[in-house]
Amino acid sequence: MKAIKVVNPKQERAFLELPGRINAGDPFYIRPLDKDVRAVFDPKKNKLFAQGTCERFLFYTSEGELFGRVAVFINPRYKQSQPTGGIGFFDCTNNQRQAHFIFDFAKNFLQERGMQAMDGPINFGERDKFWGLLTEGHQEPLYGMNYNPLYYKELFESYGFKNYFDQLCYSRPVHGEVSRVFTVMHTRHSRNPLLSARRLTRKNLEKFAKDFTHIYNSAWASHGQGKQMEPGKALRMFQMMKPVINEHICWFVYEKEEPIAMWINLPDLNQWFKYLDGKFGLWQKLRFLWLKKTKPNTKMVGIVFGVVPKWQKTGLDGYMIMEGTNHLRVHTDFQTTELQWIGDFNPKMMRIAQSLDTTVSRKLTTYRYLFDSQAPFERHPVLD
Structure with a gap:
């Protein structure tokens, strides 16, 4: 297996089209607008490139078959208790060995640049788009929301990623x-x-x-x-x-x-x-x-x-x-309203959502992987 950095239009096209192949046949899958994904990786549109680092990679088998993709990045504004990098736009076939190859690659990339942990799947930007792994509530995604097959949860957790926080969406009939x-x-x-x-x-x-x-x-x-x-x-x-x-x-x-x-x-x-x-x-x-x-x-x-x-x-x-x-x-x-991106670390907003007689319609999980397996793991601090 090998990783290829995305550096030309042909590779970018493969990066954009892989999720459609992974989710082929899923009636709920909606392809994100290419322009929105490209904007994340355009230094002219994403100001984080002025201080941050971000690279995209494609992953191939020894026979030359494309099986996965990922973006790996360091966001200087992403302040955590330890230097923490990010991975996002992760997609992979239902193969644990191949997924672990991608995670190993991302871990090495970030370790070489001084990081001690990685969160994912997250965005090289704000939390309002392309953030979190869909772990509950597989239905048509909202605009800017990640969507993935059910088996991704096992790929992350089998590698050792732990739940750092959940973003909840609440729905109710208008x-x-x-x-x-x-x-x-x-x-x-x-x-x-x-x-x-x-x-x-x-x-x-x-x-x-x-x-x-x-x-x-x-x-x-x-x-x-x-x-x-x-x-x-x-x-x-x-x-x-x-x-x-x-x-x-x-x-x-x-x-x-x-x-x-x-x-x-x-x-x-x-x-x-x-x-x-x-x-x-x-x-x-x-x-x-x-x-x-x-x-x-x-x-x-x-x-x-x-x-x-x-x-x-x-x-x-x-x-x-x-x-x-x-x-x-x-x-x-x-007919339907959905409140999105309410962190499970924000009890005040959760209470407001619940008081509206809503039900949790979907859950997106942000995972964290500590490079030092002996370091204590802590979930996102709860807001007052």
């Missing part, structure tokens, strides 16, 4: 009954003349990006190795989302004019992208626009939910959720 607690809180806060719930509008993106920044920095910046977000970054993010924003499912709450809570959702783009087979050229863009107009999207995805500390534990979340839910039930085709 028209299902909402918890009585939320209806009571909605009634209580509706009497407060200083409070108002407003839905995001595209024509006022700059204002809502600024309000998003205020709430995010107050409520979430300290979570999950987070950092303060600049208003300019939030605006760029909103501008990128503008073509797919649904104004009926993004909500903010204000005390007078101060933003104090937000609930940001988007349509699940994979409900449209699954018809494009990973391509997004001119023809696919035109088809995407046609699909948006002609094919109702019935699944919405919770992206961010936050309440500033002053208003936490007051039931304001119930007020916001009921305001948004009552509106979107009338004005949209959505």
Whole structure:
């Protein structure tokens, strides 16, 4: 067996197409857009290359048959208790020996560069895309979400990877009954003349990006190795989302004019992208626009939910959720909502999700492998 570094377009094409071969015949598999995968490995688009290291590899048998792929990287912003590298975009045939060859290769690559552990499968970037191994809930993946065969779990665990944390997704029917607690809180806060719930509008993106920044920095910046977000970054993010924003499912709450809570959702783009087979050229863009107009999207995805500390534990979340839910039930085709990327180390958000009468729809596991087998293993610290 041998590893070949991806350095030319032919090899990149093989890297992009291997998952389709691995998942052939799986009705739930949706090929990610090639442009999204390429962007991770483009130094012009991924600023982590300025200080980090990232390489892609293909793996072949002695007979020249392609059996696997992986990306190996060091992200200087990924601060852990020991120097920890990452592996992502792992795919392999159902062969333990071949999988272990890939893991050995990645381990050696990272050890030679001073790492003492490796996490995977993770992304050379943020946790919002291509992060975690799907270990429960095999169904159509949401946009930007990893998908893999069931046997990958055994490949990782047989090598010695241990569960560092799980990211949970919670689902509920849009028209299902909402918890009585939320209806009571909605009634209580509706009497407060200083409070108002407003839905995001595209024509006022700059204002809502600024309000998003205020709430995010107050409520979430300290979570999950987070950092303060600049208003300019939030605006760029909103501008990128503008073509797919649904104004009926993004909500903010204000005390007078101060933003104090937000609930940001988007349509699940994979409900449209699954018809494009990973391509997004001119023809696919035109088809995407046609699909948006002609094919109702019935699944919405919770992206961010936050309440500033002053208003936490007051039931304001119930007020916001009921305001948004009552509106979107009338004005949209959505039948299912899914809250994604809630770490099992974040009991506060888990309680909020559970209070919405949700069920866990899928679980994605981030594994950790310590190079020193005698070193104590600790799971992700629990947030207060």
